[in-house]
Amino acid sequence: MNDQRPVAIVIFIFLVGVVLLTKLFLIQVVDDSFMKKAERNAIQRVVDHPYRGLVYDRNGKLLVYNNPIFDLMLVPKEFEVGDTTRFLDIFGITKEELIEAYTAARKYSPVKPSPLIKQISTTDFARIQDYLIDYPGLFIMTRSVRSYPLPIAAHALGYIGEINARQLESDSSNYYRQGDYVGLSGMERFYENQLRGQKGVKYKMVNVRGVDKGPFKDGEYDTASVAGTNITSTIDMELQRYGEMLLNGKKGSVVAIEPKTGEILAMISAPFYDPNDLTGADFSNTYRSLNSDESKPLFNRPIMATYPPGSIFKVVQSLIGLQEGILTPETTFACNKSLVACHNHPSPVNLFGAIRNSCNPYYHQAFRQIINQEKSSNTYKDTEIGLNAWREKVLKFGLGGRLGVDMPNEKGGDVPSSKYYDRFYGEGRWKYSTIYSLSIGQGEMLVTPLQMANLAAIFANKGYYYTPHLVKAINGDPNQIPEKYQIKNEVGVDSYHFDMIQDAMAQALYGTATRAIIKDIEIAGKTGTAQNPHGEDHSVFVAFAPKSDPKIAIAVYVENAGWGGRAAASTASLMIEKYIRKEITRPELEQYVLAGNFIY
Known part of the structure; x- marks a missing residue:
């Protein structure tokens, strides 16, 4: 009796093993219902893009706000299309666009989402949303685009657009991903860090047909997005x-x-x-059209156009002359048109009269006294010394360099130095008669409207x-x-x-x-x-x-x-x-x- 126990235990273990192996064979080979159940629910990581900060005018009136748009996202490994013609008709794209988007998405990642159709309007989203359940691997990501209650201040406010490869490479903060929107010009670009906000992440359960089955673990791992900071403009x-x-x-x-x-x-x-x-979705076409417009x-x-300041610069000349003691309110010159052309007005004129009548010959003669102060017996060297000293005073008026306005791509204009004329004419080969047009804000001097x-x-x-x-x-x-x-x-x-x-x-x-x-x-x-x-x-x-x-x-x-x-x-x-x-x-x-x- 005792000798039969080991045999019984071995037989029992063998039978249990056979049952388990049989069940395992049925689960893995014959019956795929368990695999389907496992596939039926998957965790999907969805980035929650924040709303950009609003922009108001100085009196609290809204200049820029956000409008929701929708990106149709594609996960290549899960994506299935039965009737291609029907799919193309529902989503309003061509076969070539579908192939191109799918190929790019698969190249980026077979398991990570990529955009299939960008910036779908609220109207179009309402039309297609009921069909999403029929196409595994598709889901909607909500974003926002800028909207403007009045069509004004486009250059000051700027615009946003999809980030490019160069900007992604230079993103030291590692904040941006392919497909993100970023400020590209104006205040949108300059105050990007304040306006963009902070991204959030949501994890949700979806079945194989893409149907949302609710948050993963009741949202335990979710992080909320933080809207961008609002800005009051001037x-x-x-x-x-x-x-x-x-x-x-x-x-x-x-x-x-x-x-x-x-x-x-x-x-x-x-x-x-x-x-x-x-x-919106027509950004690229509209940008190309605007960029190719001859106007x-x-x-x-x-901030980008540069012009000679013209007669307005005479006021700066007057102030420099007064501060240096070279001019006084009583300093008088004749309106000598043989020096430079001028319109008809009383002559001679003092400084007050020169400003009032915008007298060109007055400033031709005044500028000569500012430049040629006999700091050297060599006329060419004396002009060089005088020009460089004069230029340093002009630069203090915010000319000859960027002012530093809170916008990208500001130009600085130009106030020429002696080095400029040395390059152009040769060192020691130019004098006052070469540069006298600067006296009335012409010649090589350039300013921006902002500087004026x-x-x-x-x-x-x-x-x-x-x-x-x-x-x-x-x-x-x-x-x-x-x-x-x-x-x-x-x-x-x-x-x-x-x-x-x-x-x-x-x-x-x-x-x-x-x-x-x-x-x-x-x-x-x-x-x-x-x-x-x-x-x-x-x-x-x-x-x-x-x-x-x-x-x-x-x-x-x-x-x-x-x-x-x-x-x-x-x-x-x-x-x-x-x-x-x-x-x-x-x-x-x-x-x-x-x-x-x-x-x-």
């Missing part, structure tokens, strides 16, 4: 809107600044475009400026804006020198820009005509108002519009009145600007 929506109306159909720019803070009230580049056009609507003239508006702010502030900027507050806190926009920049000219300059600029309107005069608002301004070798000259005007307590400084360039006292001065005057009075009392001047017949 832009005045109504002033921006009005300025774009005035420049419609023209080429040029307007930059208006609050002098006491450096806050940009309006930044207009014409021709402009509707920022809503660079959103260059994507070109940001206020900043000059107007300097004239208004009597000798200082805050770096122009487009951000007023971040997350409602004005102290969070970059520190450099809160620093006062002195130009090195004593404030009392500006008293006579401001008086002369106020009187200049009665000589060269009578259209700019506004009853009960005293404007101090200066016209200019920027020479253009390719056609009609550009009309230029800078001003600030009210003269006694400046609230706005402005620079206007209207390309190919001739004399500054017409197009530019009229436009600036209307913008000043709109900002200060909130209404226009001179409809006839408004119609003159809108008509745009400035040459005749």
